[in-house]
Amino acid sequence: MSTIPFAVIFDMDGTLFQTNKILGSSLEKTFEVLRSEGHWQGEAPLAVYQKIMGVPLKVVWETLLPNHDESIRNQADKLFLECLNQEIKEGKGQLYPNVIETLSLFKQRGIPLFIVSNGLEKYLEELCAYFKLHDFLTDVYSVERSLVGSKTDVVHMLLKDYTIEEAVMVGDRKSDIEAAKENGLVAVGCQFGFAAANELAGADFLIKDFLELQAFVLKRRSALTF
Structure with a gap:
């Protein structure tokens, strides 16, 4: 070469x-699923994510879900990616x-x-x-x-x-x-x-x-x- x-x-x-155009809605959808399964209470931690935006996703979930098992973090990671991609396909970004x-x-x-x-x-x-x-x-x-x-x-x-x-x-x-x-x-x-x-x-x-x-x-x- x-x-x-x-x-x-x-x-x-x-x-x-x-990214802010689709970040909030995607994060909310992700934590809505976590709430429905009893893994989260309260609002989605959007303000926390905005402060650390740009770090690797592994760090994101360690920060947003510090007291959760790795399996829950992996689930959130997968859900979030699916939500982001769907928002992009729908032309929201x-x-x-x-x-x-x-x-x-x-x-x-x-x-x-x-x-x-x-x-x-x-x-x-x-x-x-x-x-x-x-x-x-x-x-x-x-x-x-x-x-x-x-x-x-x-x-x-x-x-x-x-x-x-x-x-x-x-x-x-x-x-x-x-x-x-x-x-x-x-x-x-x-x-x-x-x-x-x-x-x-x-x-x-x-x-x-x-x-x-x-x-x-x-x-x-x-x-x-x-």
């Missing part, structure tokens, strides 16, 4: 996809403004595009299929590819697999910034995602809209000597 001199790597939830236009522009300029996400492969495939993202992407990496289970490790794997020399990584959480920095990449933080105050402090550049990303990436690429 030939070397890729420059690429752009995206997170999915809170970066390309407005949305990409952020100017995402498709940005991906299309980058592809036209010959920039390889990738996704690295803590989401599961079935979920990512559902999103990519519904929004036709495969038309623009070179590959999609789920955290499931990593035995370590960290985004930093998955990004390292991607860089090695495709022999990428330089890349811009775009994400909305601290884990995205850390994954970029620990792999020697340029980190772009999305201020419209799930990040808490100061969470993106380590980013090289912050954006409020994908139009800002277009200008930043094209300027960065034009500065390189191929």
Whole structure:
């Protein structure tokens, strides 16, 4: 495989996809089943999930169901994925403004595009299929590819697999910034995602809209000597 001199790597939830559009209803449906089976009382812990959005799902269920058996967590994980995928199929989710236009522009300029996400492969495939993202992407990496289970490790794997020399990584959480920095990449933080105050402090550049990303990436690429 030939070397890729420059690429752009995206997170999915809170970066390309407005996960909040389907998060609440999917979580409520999941906990409705758990309540009906006597495994939960009270409201679905949406506020707690929103605070940790972007972490691996194993961590999600350890946080939301700290006193439950692993079997219950696995059940919740399966239910939640089914609910998310159904919501996507029903057209209830949305990409952020100017995402498709940005991906299309980058592809036209010959920039390889990738996704690295803590989401599961079935979920990512559902999103990519519904929004036709495969038309623009070179590959999609789920955290499931990593035995370590960290985004930093998955990004390292991607860089090695495709022999990428330089890349811009775009994400909305601290884990995205850390994954970029620990792999020697340029980190772009999305201020419209799930990040808490100061969470993106380590980013090289912050954006409020994908139009800002277009200008930043094209300027960065034009500065390189191929």
